[in-house]
Amino acid sequence: MLQENPLRAKYFHQTPDPESASSLDPYTVFLRLLQRQEWVAQEKAAKLLTAIIDSRPMKSLAFNNGILSSDPSSALQLASFGGPDPAEAHISSFVDWLIGQMKRPSAVNKSVPISISILAVLLRERGTRQLFLRAGGVQLLPSMIKSSNSPANSQLLYELCLCAWQMTFLAAGADALGKAGIVRPLVEVTRVAQKEKVFRIAMSALRNLLDRPELHDTLAPEMVDAGLQKIVITKQMQAWGDDDIVELLKYMDEQLKHGIKVLSNFDKYKREVASGQLDWSPMHTSEAFWKEHADKFEERDFMVLRALLKLLESSREVKTLAVACSDVGMFIVHHPQGRYIVNDLRGKELVMRLMAHPDPDVQKQALLTVQKIMITRDKLEFLTGSSS
Template identity: 65%
Template sequence: MSLESWFYLRPPAGVVRPLVDITRTAQKEKVFRVALSSLRNLLEDEDLHNNLASEMVDSGLHKIVVTRQLQSWGDEDVPELLTTMDDKLRHGIQMMSSFDKYRKELLSGHLDWGPSHTSESFWRKNVDKFEERDFFVLRTLLKLIETSQEPKTLAVGCHDLSQFIQFHPQGRYIVSGMRGKELVMQLMAHPDPDVQKQALLCVQRIMLSKHNLDFLR
């Protein structure tokens, strides 16, 4: 089996970053072309396109493509391939939604205050996406609240959980069913005052109905 066939036939999962690494370090034009062609072929799958384009951008592929476009190439197919990938990755960057960025921040294990946490518009538009893959994002958020040692991450995490409860019609019941109430109540005694504050606000949302919370304002 040729090198190109081997790259092409391998399944997408776990392949993107090794291929990007090859495009970064390859000295031989053929090796570079095969790796980049394989990445382009992966993007032909419409169902996987957005996720894979996002992973490629995160892996630094677009920067590599831009840099490699400045080189001279003996293989006449490479410049066209670079132009195609440049277009596809620019489109991928534009298509990355604020929720994609939020999920990536969450998976990094570190949270910081920003629009995706504090904007009501973000939560109104994206709260239903927390249900995807058996509430994967929500479960990840709860795990972060349970295990993180960073005060800012804990404060932002409690705030986000509170936002989910506020904007999802069944939010407080879903969070309670996942032990969220117990996890957040433990943080009410945290030494950091911002963590205490956000944990208290979150527990209030869990325990009180939206009507009662509106009355208390």
């Protein structure tokens, strides 16, 4: 019925018969159906509930402005906007169910696409964005975008990025997205997207994050480090059918050229260690880098070195383990107290374990680092000096 004419959803909001004590509002009826075991019933109820919520006649100004009755500090604001939205509690329950489906799908390959498609509709309202943020939905988006980034999932990917984009219009939502690590997944979408609408919505979300003054200094360097500037330059050479994309790229190019500090090498190194994935870039092999920056590892009680040693303990990625072993060795060589500091932080024990690793490169790097831990400073200087 609603597929044929979505406007018919308004009939669910007709005033119930006051003479009937059994009259139920439409929200309660369909929220109950979401608890059925059969996915078919859940899916139909969810789609109907979406149409009913979207077509409700008494949308409050408070809800449209993101003011929730469940917020104790909002009483005065609610009154000034004419009171709470009658459907707020029902929308909240529905959002909770949708997030539950994102975490633990009832139907494999079906629950997540349906839930994201529904959220893309519901998040048009500022109040729903607040409910989604409060329920922890924002933290799920980065990993879902990353895992869905392929041409085969273009519609799901578009709607995931659409949800992220809508959340960037909420200050707290944008902040939560940044902290959850949304930048790199979105940048990667712009790198590989084949459909214009997917590229446009991902780039638009990045623009909104960049335009927030309170996030600019934190997220702009991350965008540069993720390669967004190169992507923008490359994409500007393409022919686009959408003039909005041309303007968007021009704007991002100007912002990234003139408004972003270029990361220092050590800033890049810290970010790479924090990401948990290391590669054989020049930072890891350059003697000049280590001579210049070895003393910076002392900052914040050797925070970066501790993170590096944590990778030796917890990472399962072969390249990361090999590079981390090499980095520990480089620190020992170039810091006056390197071998003692590494010993105090259990680094010797962690590296020695990796000498028995099944990968030959990890074994090799672990052996070289253990040698640097074991020999004295004067012999170490002689050894590294004779090999350079």
